[in-house]
Amino acid sequence: MSILVNRNTRLVCQGITGSAGSFHSRQMLAYGTNLVAGVTPGKGGTKFEEKVPVFDTLAQAVRETRANASVIFVPPPFAGDAILEAVAVGLPLAVCITEGIP
Structure with a gap:
């Protein structure tokens, strides 16, 4: 398999401010995942857990x-649509x- x-992965969470996204993002941060951004339309310019910048679109992130x-x-x-957005910006890996x- x-x-x-790996440690070089720069992860973005689409839906970071929702209930599932925020729960799992907190777990990822606690584990040490390199979570570099979150995406929630209308919440761009904020920060998740005072660390992770939130953007309105995946392209911006x-x-x-x-x-x-x-x-x-x-x-x-x-x-x-979120999956297609990840494909459109050329991300080599998207997990849903x-x-x-x-």
Whole structure:
């Protein structure tokens, strides 16, 4: 099995301010994951846990932080678009565990 994430991975969390995104992002920070950005439309310019910058779009987050992987925690109706957004900005890895995506 390949190792897809390592100490050089610069991770962005799509949906960082939602309940699942904030829970898992706190866990990732506690574990030492290199979480460089979060994305929540309308909340750009804020910081998650006073550390992680939040952007309105994934394109902004990648441009500003050089993120190279995404973890996606958004509700099912928005998950497909979030995945396509990760593909559109050219991220080589996007992980989404959302159930019930239409």
